Amino acid sequence: MSRTLALTVAAIAVAGVVAPTAYAAPSTPPQPTGERQAAFRAAAAEFGVPEPVLLGVSYLESRWDANGGAPSTAAGYGPMHLTDVRAANPGGHHHDGTEDARGDAARPALLPEPGDLDTDSPALRTVDLAASLTGIDPATLRSDPVANVRGGAALLAAHQRDLGGPTGDPARWYGAVARYSGATEAGAASAFADEVFSVLATGADRTTDDGQRVRLAATPLTPDRSVLNRMGLAPAGGSRVECPRSLGCESIPAPYEEFGGDYGNHDLADRPTSQKVDHIVIHDTEATWDTTLRLVRDPTYVSWHYSLRSADGHIAQHVPTKDVAWHAGNWYVNAKSIGLEHEGFAAQGTWYTEAMYRTSAKLVRYLAEKYRIPLDRQHVIGHDNVPGTVPGTVAGMHWDPGPYFDWSHYFDLLGAPFRPAGRGSGVVTVKPDFAANKPAFTGCTEAGTPCAPRGSSSVVLRSAPSDTAPLLNDVALRPDGSPATLGVSDIGSRVDAGQQYAVADRRGDWTAIWYLGQKGWFHSRDAIPGRAATVSAKPGRTAVPVYGRAYPEASAYPAGIPAQAVTPLQYSLPAGQRYAVGLTTPSEYYWATTFDPATHTVVRGERYVQIQFGHRVAYVRAADVVIS
Known part of the structure; x- marks a missing residue:
């Protein structure tokens, strides 16, 4: 117990409970x-x-x-x-995955262990x-x-x-x-x-x-x-912070140091001059605040740009936003994003405080304005929306901030609420009633055990317009073709508030969307009309490859920089299906494998389109699709 709290307890023990005071409430209408x-x-x-x-x-x-x-x-x-x-009894999902935080095949995988949680804080x-x-x-x-x-x-x-x-x-x-x-x-x-x-x-x-x-x-x-x-x-813990002044942010720098032939825990860059920042990625820490700060100050560990404390929403900045932190498990996304870690444990089915929602929204608004990032779910994404880089990494990707993060409330605070667009576009925006939407997830405490019923941003997709129909299959997670489950970490047949999808069919009170090459059905009450461009396979193509990163073609690389593999994921975009467009972009690869940034180079090539393909985003070559 802290000295302040101990003195407080002693004072109350001596003086007794604080006596009521004569506070006169303002004149107001009758309250509930x-x-x-x-x-x-x-x-x-x-x-x-x-x-x-x-x-x-x-x-x-x-x-x-x-x-x-x-x-x-x-x-x-x-x-x-x-x-x-x-x-x-906090515990989480990060140890369940095999995600390499750097996500760059040009360097050895980085899979550090977080160690024990620090739970001694009186707070x-x-x-x-x-x-x-x-x-x-x-x-x-x-x-x-x-x-x-x-x-x-x-x-x-x-x-x-x-x-x-x-x-x-x-x-x-x-x-x-x-x-x-x-x-x-x-x-x-x-x-x-x-x-x-x-x-x-x-x-x-x-x-x-x-x-x-x-x-x-x-x-x-x-x-x-x-x-x-x-x-x-x-x-205050330092003045070198990129943050609205009213938030009282502090600087707790992540170390940029060499060790044992490697270096950590981020890469120097010059964004947005070197590369455009396209995304803000929302994470949870799977650790207490004190543990989080200990980890980010370890040069052999991973990094992120900001941490946000749950109880009061306090913010610490660790990596300048111009530099590339190692947080998303996908080097392409890392190089083009800013990572925000929110103190929390997604697997526990825990809730996020209003204090943290509010300071996070203020920080994101500030960063979005600074880097001209649109405030929508194509650009402000969860770690669970980041795709695996190649087929072998898809199953091990993390899934925070989890189904209990209130995306609709968050975007209300951002000043960018999810609102109905004009009908007729053939696109819907997912928007369940958070408080009333309580999917029957399992595994919040231990595998197979039902989670306590809780409001959720997530909507589960069925293979037919029926509450008893099987869920969809995610071939990357279940190559045998078996359906997804209601496990809290299983995102193979799930959409979240704010995400946009092309309508595939309607039947009664049910709507179907195109999802991972399949029709996914959900109750129409859980979506509103949306507006977005869509892509489909070019005429004459039976299917289009889908990628987890938008890397340049081999001919785009200058001498001395090895061409990175352009490897499709297990999925494909079949002819006749449409998927909502998030953004179009030149393909890019940030070559950064040395401690001295003088050798770092950005390689650019043909254009790609980011699409909402499943729960996670994905990329297709612009040359393979038609945008409408």
Whole structure:
């Protein structure tokens, strides 16, 4: 336990529970009176926390959801995100794959082991302090939303007392809110508190994942930020960050060092002068925050550009965006993307905090503007959308951030919501109702065991318009032709919110799309009309090869640079089928195999088209297809 938390517990033990204060709520219309709303009101009165402050903190952590008692990506439980890393028992998918993070056949495969998780941070065990303050056992605090709200209120009150005592003025709770984030850095703590007070200013009104209507009336305030100066927080971790100033990002550089005849853990470049940045790739870390930072500072490990902390959305930058990080398992994509790792464990069926969604969206908006990257799902992709490079690497590719990442909410925050386009284009945009869409996945805790029902961005495809029809076959994952499964890591017959596909057929309340050379059926309610160009095989072609990278033809390589193999994947695009276009681009290969970047070269050749071929994107030669 940290010294600050220990002192807080001692102070509460001596002084007793914080007394209620005479806070007068602003005049507002009648608020909802459901159990969740009543729990906030009662806990605020019991512990002397202004009700808007309690509601605002909870909104930024969980949007008031209970999440079925499942932990967040940072081991946080319930509406107040009380953390208990021991109960969450994190574990993940990365060790299940064989992905080479570099994904460059010109260099030896890089398959480092992440090692043990660091779970000692007090920020990952706040349920213990809440139990000390309330007398409620940790299991109840984790599972009972009403108890959880009481525990969060007690924590806030304890922080306020430690910083100068109770007050009825919510503007003077800025420091307690900042401390609730668990941040030890001044920039991170203030960014979290600022976002909470931003929520207070605008208000919020929504129905939670378990059907509870909760409302926070708009409460504009000018918070007292002076308390930050006496909280003993660490200064910002460096000024060399590419990040909106309001986010309080810090610099924790990844090392560019030589070792044992190799070097790591990224490559120097000069993007966008050398190459256009086409993608922002969304990952989860499969590690705690402390473990993540330890790994990225290891020159023998892999790298990514940014890490985002779950509890408060804090951001650390590791690699300049002009340079190439080793994060996506596909060298072509690495060379043309920026990688964002979000603290989390996809395989656990965990949820992502609102704080992290918001800071991530602000960072992506900033990067998209800087590099002129369109805000759509063809350019802002998940690691699970990155294709294998050659047939032998497809099955081992990672699948984060997983089916429980709320892509629709994320794009709402990006200011680029998924909206219906005009009918008649023959393209649909996948858009299920996240809260109501609960596929029966298995394997979140152990293989074959049903996952707890949870809202999801993923829609499962069937081989016929029936809920009992088999799933599709992904020949790269199952060469024997057997159908995909509902395993949480099996993306062989699955689409996600925001992805666009060409319509193949319609029957009653069902829609079929072209997917991996097959018709995939789903309920029409889970999509909206979309608009995108499509490709089909050129007349006279029975099928077109599909690639996992857009590499130049052999004749494009200058002397001294070995031509890289242009190897089709196991799939093909048959005549008569159409696939949505993501972008068109010259083929490119970034030759970067030496520590001295003076020899690095970008080779360009014929044009390729990126298409939405399955769950992952793929590439076809422009010369092989017709774009309509």
